[in-house]
Amino acid sequence: MTAVTAVPETTGASGLVVDGLRKEFGGRAAVEGVSFTLRPGGSLGIVGESGCGKTTTARMLVGLETPDAGTVHLGGRDRSARARGRAERLARAREIQMVFQDPYLSLDPRISVSACIEEVLRLHFPLDAPARRRRVAELLDQVGLGEREAAALPRRLSGGQRQRVAIARALAARPQVLILDEAVAALDVSIQAQILDLLAGIRRDEGIGFLFVSHDLAVVRHITDEVVVLRAGAIVESGPTTSVLTSPEHPYTRLLLDSVPRPGWDPARISAGRRALA
Amino acid sequence: MQQNLLEIDDLTVRLPEGRAARPILDGVSLSVAAGEMVGLVGESGSGKSVACRSVLGLLPERARTDGEVRVAGRDVLTLSRDGLKELRTRQVSMIFQDPRASVNPMRRVGDFLTEGMRAAGVPAAAATDRAEELLDAVGIRDPRGALRRHPHQFSGGMLQRVVIAAALASRPSLLVADEPTTALDVTTQAEVIAILTRLQAERGTGMLFVTHDLELASAICDRVYVMYAGRIVETQAATDLFDRPRHPYTAGLLACTPRVEPDAAPPRPIPGRPVSLAESPSGCAFAARCAHAQERCSVEKPVLRQYDGQGLAACLRADEGILL
Ligand SMILES: Nc1ncnc2c1ncn2[C@@H]1O[C@H](COP(=O)(O)OP(=O)(O)O)[C@@H](O)[C@H]1O
Ligand SMILES: Nc1ncnc2c1ncn2[C@@H]1O[C@H](COP(=O)(O)OP(=O)(O)O)[C@@H](O)[C@H]1O
Ligand code: SF4
Ligand SMILES: [Mg+2]
Ligand SMILES: [Mg+2]
Numbered sequence: 001m002t003a004v005t006a007v008p009e010t011t012g013a014s015g016l017v018v019d020g021l022r023k024e025f026g027g028r029a030a031v032e033g034v035s036f037t038l039r040p041g042g043s044l045g046i047v048g049e050s051g052c053g054k055t056t057t058a059r060m061l062v063g064l065e066t067p068d069a070g071t072v073h074l075g076g077r078d079r080s081a082r083a084r085g086r087a088e089r090l091a092r093a094r095e096i097q098m099v100f101q102d103p104y105l106s107l108d109p110r111i112s113v114s115a116c117i118e119e120v121l122r123l124h125f126p127l128d129a130p131a132r133r134r135r136v137a138e139l140l141d142q143v144g145l146g147e148r149e150a151a152a153l154p155r156r157l158s159g160g161q162r163q164r165v166a167i168a169r170a171l172a173a174r175p176q177v178l179i180l181d182e183a184v185a186a187l188d189v190s191i192q193a194q195i196l197d198l199l200a201g202i203r204r205d206e207g208i209g210f211l212f213v214s215h216d217l218a219v220v221r222h223i224t225d226e227v228v229v230l231r232a233g234a235i236v237e238s239g240p241t242t243s244v245l246t247s248p249e250h251p252y253t254r255l256l257l258d259s260v261p262r263p264g265w266d267p268a269r270i271s272a273g274r275r276a277l278a
Numbered sequence: 279m280q281q282n283l284l285e286i287d288d289l290t291v292r293l294p295e296g297r298a299a300r301p302i303l304d305g306v307s308l309s310v311a312a313g314e315m316v317g318l319v320g321e322s323g324s325g326k327s328v329a330c331r332s333v334l335g336l337l338p339e340r341a342r343t344d345g346e347v348r349v350a351g352r353d354v355l356t357l358s359r360d361g362l363k364e365l366r367t368r369q370v371s372m373i374f375q376d377p378r379a380s381v382n383p384m385r386r387v388g389d390f391l392t393e394g395m396r397a398a399g400v401p402a403a404a405a406t407d408r409a410e411e412l413l414d415a416v417g418i419r420d421p422r423g424a425l426r427r428h429p430h431q432f433s434g435g436m437l438q439r440v441v442i443a444a445a446l447a448s449r450p451s452l453l454v455a456d457e458p459t460t461a462l463d464v465t466t467q468a469e470v471i472a473i474l475t476r477l478q479a480e481r482g483t484g485m486l487f488v489t490h491d492l493e494l495a496s497a498i499c500d501r502v503y504v505m506y507a508g509r510i511v512e513t514q515a516a517t518d519l520f521d522r523p524r525h526p527y528t529a530g531l532l533a534c535t536p537r538v539e540p541d542a543a544p545p546r547p548i549p550g551r552p553v554s555l556a557e558s559p560s561g562c563a564f565a566a567r568c569a570h571a572q573e574r575c576s577v578e579k580p581v582l583r584q585y586d587g588q589g590l591a592a593c594l595r596a597d598e599g600i601l602l
Binding site: 049050158160188189190191192193194196197215216217218219221222242245246255256257258259260261262263264265267268270271274 | 321322417463464465466467468469471472473475476490491492493494496497498517520530531534535536537538539540542544545546547548549551552
């Protein structure tokens with residue numbers, strides 16, 4: 001299947017290349033000098049406490065927010081420059097898809113699951129109605145949903161099922177990069193593990209790159225290859241996930257790691273460490 | 279035997295006829311002794327909050343109950359209005375997940391902290407001094423200044439400290455904390471937990487700590503109860519539960535929780551999903567998701583029984599040592 005929109009051919013670095021991103025709100029920098037590369041089909045985690053600029057970074061990548069400085073390239077094409085015309089805007093929208101923490105807020109409450117996925121297909125691909133229906137069924141099957149869920153309105157679904165819908169809708173666009181912003185944070189652990197499994201399978205089968213935004217280091221450890229640690233809008237440490245989480249260099253990364261509850265955990269020591277860092 | 283501070287004894291809570299297929303709580307028994315930190319763990323909808331609120335005598339509207347909830351020996355479910363008021367102002371305090379839901383956004387933090395003490399007859403100046411002390415104890419810098427500020431001037435983590443300070447103002451013997459750190463960052467969670475455990479140890483307060491995070495409960499509690507579909511399915515000392523779970527659901531929860539340790543196995547999902555109130559499976563409520571289920575599991579209801587050691591588990595196959 002090919003996209004409706006023709007994308008200009010370019011050469012250069014592959015993957016998602018982010019360089020020197022900056023965003024201010026009311027004179028304060030929410031994101032400052034953020035650079036990283038997500039290789040094609042790779043999985044990169046962005047971790048840090050709430051307010052450190054994770055969502056703002058993600059929103060600049062999809063184009064929901066305009067950077068004050070810096071560039072975003074995908075497959076060598078500049079996404080940060082102004083789009084020339086509808087075709088390019090559509091192509092950009094298709095290439096990077098995003099899944100949020102609360103899919104309920106991003107799903108139209110009045111339309112059924114299958115209609116919501118069809119909408120995306122209609123926007124991006126020249127399919128006739130039967131082909132579109134086949135593709136919807138295929139996508140829902142891929143995320144483990146059946147006919148009953150296809151006909152349902154979002155509010156009839158559980159949190160885990162809604163997140164499956166949001167993932168199917170994102171996949172419908174055949175993106176190169178999927179940004180998951182705290183996408184499993186609100187789910188119960190048993191359901192969270194199911195969605196993580198599903199995501200791992202999708203990455204294996206489709207070769208889509210993941211940008212996994214999370215405050216949960218344990219989740220990040222299992223779903224990413226590389227990680228950047230954000231603190232107050234700036235990157236304090238980055239590298240392969242295993243080495244960053246096994247031998248963190250920056251005291252802030254160490255503090256984040258020590259804060260994860262486990263047997264023998266000493267919360268008093270952590271709060272002392274946090275005060276020392278402040 | 280020493281009397282427990284809190285004894286929930288075979289508590290069953292049912293919604294009015296036709297509103298649910300099964301009870302919200304089904305024969306729940308748990309206890310908290312003075313100075314003890316007890317965890318109640320389960321996924322959302324398992325009944326944790328309903329159990330917590332019952333300790334304050336709060337129940338879903340028109341719910342029918344069986345069993346008793348005793349605080350210091352008195353059944354709160356049969357208390358008079360005055361008795362309930364006394365219970366809530368002097369004996370039991372509760373901390374909820376969302377600190378913003380517990381405070382009035384229009385009022386100053388100082389008023390919020392002193393109102394309970396004032397109602398209990400403490401003079402204004404003494405109440406203010408005490409509020410300042412409490413804010414200091416929960417790690418709020420410039421406590422005097424904080425008293426004059428409004429809730430929106432605090433971050434979530436700071437406001438949860440204020441709520442904890444307010445909960446401690448009445449010097450309760452029992453603290454019920456319903457997911458008090460779920461909405462907080464890990465570092466802030468660690469700080470809030472450090473405060474709670476320190477104050478709890480200093481004051482000998484008994485604490486029922488509710489969380490969906492088994493890892494967190496095992497790290498900070500003396501004993502843990504695991505709940506599934508309104509029933510307690512297992513209870514053990516925290517370290518034993520973590521090392522040697524007896525119930526397949528507990529083992530499943532441990533296996534599906536992602537771990538940050540370098541050698542940890544990837545999270546292994548539990549198939550299916552929790553039992554809703556509209557479903558009333560016969561036999562074991564976990565059977566549809568259990569890798570060890572046999573035919574009899576969907577017929578016989580397992581009851582909590584003791585196996586070697588101190589713990590209890592409600593699994594028909596626990597004695598076979600299927601998890602050991
Ligand atoms: N639209 C906005 N207007 C003003 N400030 C904002 C806006 N969006 C985010 N911020 C601020 O930017 C900072 C980073 O926020 P965010 O990217 O949402 O962090 P995170 O996702 O890591 O929690 C925060 O201080 C937040 O208050
Ligand atoms: N006041 C109420 N009226 C009707 N149903 C309720 C009420 N409170 C809780 N429930 C239902 O009881 C079950 C257990 O809820 P709850 O105790 O809040 O679970 P948890 O705290 O473990 O997530 C849920 O199915 C919930 O919808
Ligand atoms: S009783 Fe049967 S179904 Fe229930 S937990 Fe035990 S083995 Fe599994
Ligand atoms: Mg965010
Ligand atoms: Mg609850």
